[in-house]
Amino acid sequence: MSVKIDYVVAPGGALRGRARVPGDKSISHRAIMLGSIAEGVTRIRGFLEAEDALATLAAFRRMGVAVEGPDSGRLTIYGVGMHGLKAPSEPLDLGNSGTSMRLLCGLLAGQPFDSVLIGDASLSRRPMRRVTEPLKQMGAKIETTPEGTAPIRIFGGRKLTGIHYQMPVASAQVKSALLLAGLYAEGETCVVEPAPTRDHTERMLLGFGYPVRREGKRVCLQGGGKLQGCDLDVPADISSAAFFLVGASIAPGSEVLLEHVGINPTRTGVLEILRLMGAKIEVLDPRSIGGEPVADLKVSYAPLQGIRIPEALVPLAIDEFPVLFVAAACAEGETVLTGAGELRVKESDRIQVMADGLKALGIDARPTPDGMVIRGGQLKGGRVHSHGDHRIAMAFAIAALRAQGPIEIEDCANVATSFPGFAELAGRLGLALEAVRRG
Structure with a gap:
């Protein structure tokens, strides 16, 4: 029988330090x-x-x-x-x-x-x-x-x-x-x-x-x-860096330096969307490595505002929306995403699964055929299911930084498909995450 891994993440805290996330x-x-x-x-x-x-x-x-x-x-x-x-x-x-x-x-x-x-x-x-x-x-x-x-x-x-x-x-x-x-x-x-x-x-x-x-x-x-x-x-993966970009943006007292991150212009939608929401992200020492643009990203806490996400940015951030939905849940006001029907045919139906999880944590999240409407509010503790989707699991782990109680996330073994060592690296930066093996 395969071993199941659940995450249990204590509420609150801040992210501080420097890290290089795994390769793209x-x-x-x-x-x-x-x-x-x-x-x-x-x-x-x-x-x-x-x-x-x-x-x-x-x-x-x-x-x-x-x-x-x-x-x-x-x-x-x-x-x-x-x-x-x-x-x-x-x-x-x-x-x-x-x-x-x-x-x-x-x-x-x-x-x-x-x-x-x-x-x-x-x-x-x-x-x-x-x-x-x-x-x-x-x-x-x-x-x-x-x-x-x-x-x-x-x-x-x-x-x-x-x-x-x-x-x-x-x-x-x-x-x-x-x-x-x-x-x-x-x-x-x-x-x-x-x-x-x-x-x-x-x-x-x-x-x-x-x-x-x-x-x-x-x-x-x-x-x-x-x-x-x-x-x-191979530069560090901006899709993996995105979890800490959002985490440091939503948790007061946070400051993180992410090293050697790939900033290919076809992948930087997450940076542009977060900046439109008011995030404080600095691009340091931009350089080219093997034809790919790379930089260090410094991100500090900043209050976020809800926005209407420009559809032109959707293909440039398609893998980062699970954690961007968490940013929206922590923002003041309403965030509206359209033109992202592709999210329904990823490792899970990321629109429905994230909406269900955010609702379980007390957030007004309304799925639409090609996106979501999220009204920022206070995240509560609770239990959510990742549906075996690595990005869903990591997004809800980051949400605990602003939750009132612990967040338990079921079925997180697939995090290893894209981010081996996520739990350890997140813990080093200040997330109180415990990976619990079951079965």
Whole structure:
């Protein structure tokens, strides 16, 4: 029987000190994938040793890629080239990682062998047609369940042809999957985004020496090239830093310095939204590491005001909304989010699950089809369920800083998918969190 982990977080306190949160999850996934199909050796520092990224790593090992590590965030990948992957002898189990599954659909569509992608119960409920349908337009043969979910069967040996694809919904995962398939396609593959999404794939392809053309909302590449191994330094993940950005903003007496955080402009929506709410965040020593912008972020307590969140910022903060909802619960007045229907198909229905949890803690939180209306108020203690969603669990842990009583959070084992050591790091900064093992 698997061990269940619950969090019990005592109320009040402040966050103080300095910390470097784990490496960026999105960049860690892509570093493994591109390093594996590059020629030569790729050396990675700052790799995220969490379950999601390790699932990607295990998949490429099962396809014949030799990898040393990870050891303290260091990884050495011996690339096999564009056509050197071998057929896996069994289905590739990607655990809870939607990024792994969607991006691998694109990369494996161009291989000469068949493959099957599976995941845990949560991942097996997530929609995959948004990736599989445009891949079919390129000539891929892919089968899902009748509901459009995993398991996904990808048939090899198909000739892919580049397409010009207008994405109906902004999604970095769909864009990346199509670009990875485009590496193996004849002709040019172009993806047009309705709104900007994270551009780590494009930046990293350039870092591996593969030409990518960007023209406004359009990203294009030509198939048939090759990648060259390189050295990568993965910045700290802004999605993980977001919990402490919010925590220090809502807890009087707080001051935290978060080191070496990736501030890619397609990911900084959380900074802009918090600043619109009145947060005091300073960007210190901005620099570029391996083509990715990085800085230290200093955040101090400041009274927050409710706002109407600009829809243009939604795709730039899509993973940070669980903890942004906590900021809204602690703000003066009303916060309104629209244009975020994507949150309903994440690891959980993050709109409904956060609304239910905030209500259980005494906050007026009204879910809408594509967002939420939250009236700031006094958080009470209580018991909430994370539904196995790592970001929900961490968001409610941070909420305890402003609660009147303890907050108990059920089902927190999945925090390890993105933020190993969260409980210890949060405790070091001043959050009174106890992880309780059950079962």
